[in-house]
Amino acid sequence: xxxxxxxxxxxxxxxxxxxxxxxxxxxxxxxxxxxxxxxxxxxxxxxxxxxxxxxxxxxxxxxxxxxxxxxxxxxxxxxxxxxxxxxxxxxxxxxxxxxxxxxxxxxxxxxxxxxxxxxxxxxxxxxxxxxxxxxxxxxxxxxxxxxxxxxxxxxxxxxxxxxxxxxxxxxxxxxxxxxxxxxxxxxxxxxxxxxxxxxxxxxxxxxxxxxxxxxxxxxxxxxxxxxxxxxxxxxxxxxxxxxxxxxxxxxxxxxxxxxxxxxxxxxxxxxxxxxxxxxxxxxxxxxxxxxxxxxxxxxxxxxxxxxxxxxxxxxxxxxxxxxxxxxxxxxxxxxxxxxxxxxxxxxx
Amino acid sequence: xxxxxxxxxxxxxxxxxxxxxxxxxxxxxxxxxxxxxxxxxxxxxxxxxxxxxxxxxxxxxxxxxxxxxxxxxxxxxxxxxxxxxxxxxxxxxxxxxxxxxxxxxxxxxxxxxxxxxxxxxxxxxxxxxxxxxxxxxxxxxxxxxxxxxxxxxxxxxxxxxxxxxxxxxxxxxxxxxxxxxxxxxxxxxxxxxxxxxxxxxxxxxxxxxxxxxxxxxxxxxxxxxxxxxxxxxxxxxxxxxxxxxxxxxxxxxxxxxxxxxxxxxxxxxxxxxxxxxxxxxxxxxxxxxxxxxxxxxxxxxxxxxxxxxxxxxxxxxxxxxxxxxxxxxxxxxxxxxxxxxxxxxxxxxxxxxxxxxxxxxxxxxxxxxxxxxxxxxxxxxxxxx
Numbered sequence: 001x002x003x004x005x006x007x008x009x010x011x012x013x014x015x016x017x018x019x020x021x022x023x024x025x026x027x028x029x030x031x032x033x034x035x036x037x038x039x040x041x042x043x044x045x046x047x048x049x050x051x052x053x054x055x056x057x058x059x060x061x062x063x064x065x066x067x068x069x070x071x072x073x074x075x076x077x078x079x080x081x082x083x084x085x086x087x088x089x090x091x092x093x094x095x096x097x098x099x100x101x102x103x104x105x106x107x108x109x110x111x112x113x114x115x116x117x118x119x120x121x122x123x124x125x126x127x128x129x130x131x132x133x134x135x136x137x138x139x140x141x142x143x144x145x146x147x148x149x150x151x152x153x154x155x156x157x158x159x160x161x162x163x164x165x166x167x168x169x170x171x172x173x174x175x176x177x178x179x180x181x182x183x184x185x186x187x188x189x190x191x192x193x194x195x196x197x198x199x200x201x202x203x204x205x206x207x208x209x210x211x212x213x214x215x216x217x218x219x220x221x222x223x224x225x226x227x228x229x230x231x232x233x234x235x236x237x238x239x240x241x242x243x244x245x246x247x248x249x250x251x252x253x254x255x256x257x258x259x260x261x262x263x264x265x266x267x268x269x270x271x272x273x274x275x276x277x278x279x280x281x282x283x284x285x286x287x288x289x290x291x292x293x294x295x296x297x298x299x300x301x302x303x304x305x306x307x308x309x310x311x312x313x314x315x316x317x318x319x320x321x322x323x324x325x326x327x328x329x330x331x332x333x334x335x336x337x338x339x340x341x342x343x344x345x346x347x348x
Numbered sequence: 349x350x351x352x353x354x355x356x357x358x359x360x361x362x363x364x365x366x367x368x369x370x371x372x373x374x375x376x377x378x379x380x381x382x383x384x385x386x387x388x389x390x391x392x393x394x395x396x397x398x399x400x401x402x403x404x405x406x407x408x409x410x411x412x413x414x415x416x417x418x419x420x421x422x423x424x425x426x427x428x429x430x431x432x433x434x435x436x437x438x439x440x441x442x443x444x445x446x447x448x449x450x451x452x453x454x455x456x457x458x459x460x461x462x463x464x465x466x467x468x469x470x471x472x473x474x475x476x477x478x479x480x481x482x483x484x485x486x487x488x489x490x491x492x493x494x495x496x497x498x499x500x501x502x503x504x505x506x507x508x509x510x511x512x513x514x515x516x517x518x519x520x521x522x523x524x525x526x527x528x529x530x531x532x533x534x535x536x537x538x539x540x541x542x543x544x545x546x547x548x549x550x551x552x553x554x555x556x557x558x559x560x561x562x563x564x565x566x567x568x569x570x571x572x573x574x575x576x577x578x579x580x581x582x583x584x585x586x587x588x589x590x591x592x593x594x595x596x597x598x599x600x601x602x603x604x605x606x607x608x609x610x611x612x613x614x615x616x617x618x619x620x621x622x623x624x625x626x627x628x629x630x631x632x633x634x635x636x637x638x639x640x641x642x643x644x645x646x647x648x649x650x651x652x653x654x655x656x657x658x659x660x661x662x663x664x665x666x667x668x669x670x671x672x673x674x675x676x677x678x679x680x681x682x683x684x685x686x687x688x689x690x691x692x693x694x695x696x697x698x699x700x701x702x703x704x705x706x707x708x709x710x711x712x713x714x715x716x717x718x719x720x721x722x723x724x725x726x727x728x729x730x731x732x733x
Binding site for chain 2: 321323325328329330331332333334335337
């Protein structure tokens with residue numbers, strides 16, 4: 001007869017992470033089952049293996065990985081957990097793929113409150129259930145106090161691409177239409193509004209969302225006439241447009257007045273001396289599509305809740321310099337460049 | 349956005365551009381220097397050059413506090429920050445300015461110096477309060493705009509009795525720099541530049557008022573229009589300058605009436621006068637040493653003066669000899685005239701200070717206007733001695 005050792009319960013209200021939670025022993029097991037398995041609950045995790053097995057169908061698969069180190073951890077419209085799920089799903093979706101499974105790795109700082117970890121895990125569980133993309137494997141490490149900033153999360157994911165679709169970053173051609181799925185800068189401003197040294201009041205919430213449903217609708221109507229898709233996260237719209245221009249060896253010309261920006265975001269950027277084109281998004285995508293499909297694609301995007309504000313913002317053109325140029329509302333033109341260094345408020 | 353959108357009305361801007369086109373004399377050219385980096389930024393950011401007639405040339409001036417700080421002062425700050433007891437606080441723009449031996453504040457921080465980026469002087473006070481065992485030094489730079497907050501920080505430090513707070517003052521004065529530009533004392537080495545009028549600084553003028561520039565307009569027969577930083581402000585101020593030139597007059601006009609008065613802010617000026625006094629001389633990057641062009645702490649605040657408290661020494665340091673920042677800051681050369689521009693000097697790896705701040709002439713041209721190539725430079729505006 002065997003007897004299981006009696007364990008004390010996790011104190012989810014007042015408890016804190018200590019080094020034993022990452023030591024691989026009983027406390028780790030208790031943490032993983034008490035927080036992560038509970039929040040992500042699915043058959044694969046219940047099987048309690050070091051890995052998860054699943055069936056694959058024929059065709060091409062995609063795999064991606066990303067790490068999340070956002071500060072603060074909680075912000076209007078989301079937290080690091082929902083961000084980690086949505087971000088990785090979106091990276092898969094930008095390949096035109098249907099996301100299947102995620103993994104999640106946690107690096108947690110000694111002293112981190114269990115209640116906050118529980119909130120983060122719950123948000124991840126909710127986000128993955130809502131998206132229909134389960135988290136089927138993971139890892140937990142604890143580092144000494146001062147060696148991390150609360151919690152860092154790495155998520156990987158795999159997905160499957162429907163036959164005949166091949167989105168490549170070098171596929172843009174002169175004449176292609178450039179479409180964005182909605183207003184820019186919402187996530188970056190929402191996060192900045194809660195940073196300790198900025199801390200300003202705004203009603204803006206992060207646009208953090210999983211875009212694979214929108215992408216599926218787009219692929220259905222435009223299929224292989226979609227050249228490529230990118231989500232303009234860190235570095236904002238400007239970075240993504242420059243990446244596309246350089247990868248495809250084309251220029252891009254966009255119209256300042258056509259780019260959707262919420263007045264509150266514009267006002268916050270003005271206050272901070274930031275350019276909304278460089279501010280991060282977490283629930284938007286940029287798509288380049290053959291010009292004859294632009295109207296149909298716009299219509300299907302606008303019919304989806306995550307693309308209701310979709311707008312045609314410009315087109316690709318032949319340009320050996322691969323410049324991204326913008327027609328300003330004044331009738332002038334200027335380059336839209338990558339962000340060089342960290343975007344900082346001006347001195348005066 | 350109230351108070352913003354009104355100054356970004358494209359229809360109105362185009363209307364003013366038409367007025368400028370109608371007003372300019374096609375038989376002559378107009379060369380206007382925008383003193384402030386903020387104006388340089390607005391011109392580049394909104395593509396205003398495209399709205400001006402070909403014979404109206406804008407010349408970028410030295411009005412970027414990051415650009416005019418000599419590298420010796422940054423070397424001195426880094427040497428101080430490397431001391432184990434020191435926490436150096438400064439504004440973000442300064443972090444990437446290249447100084448001697450390929451270093452910068454950012455690189456010094458990577459090498460172990462405790463250098464912290466702050467958004468206001470009060471942030472550095474909070475650090476001093478929270479960490480009484482550290483010596484917190486605020487690396488203060490900027491024109492008249494940022495000087496009052498530094499003065500206030502000192503007053504608060506005294507009121508809070510913070511013995512571990514001090515200031516490394518690098519505040520400089522706008523009228524002295526304008527005078528140097530208009531005197532053109534370095535013509536033999538840097539070349540000559542024709543200036544028909546000046547866009548005067550906006551934020552600076554909210555503190556010192558328009559009257560600070562009257563003697564300059566009169567002495568150098570040069571019209572000055574104090575201009576706001578919004579695109580409509582800038583383009584309307586250019587129209588005001590064109591009109592003055594056409595009428596042969598040279599006075600100070602105030603376009604930025606919603607923020608600037610003739611006398612400026614008496615309260616701010618009082619705060620500054622209480623804390624600071626004129627330095628006999630101060631070196632400006634690209635402009636050399638200029639008398640009475642900067643502010644140091646008054647002797648009665650010596651214990652809050654980092655230079656005295658820590659026996660700081662400003663080493664003589666030379667810019668990269670191929671770097672044309674000096675000539676560019678004076679408007680003698682354009683960014684694209686520099687051999688380093690777009691080759692080894694980019695915002696990613698700036699060789700000179702003009703490529704660091706978004707308000708620097710080189711950075712503004714690189715980031716927003718390099719598709720123009722060398723630009724519509726009017727070579728007749730430049731003569732070299």
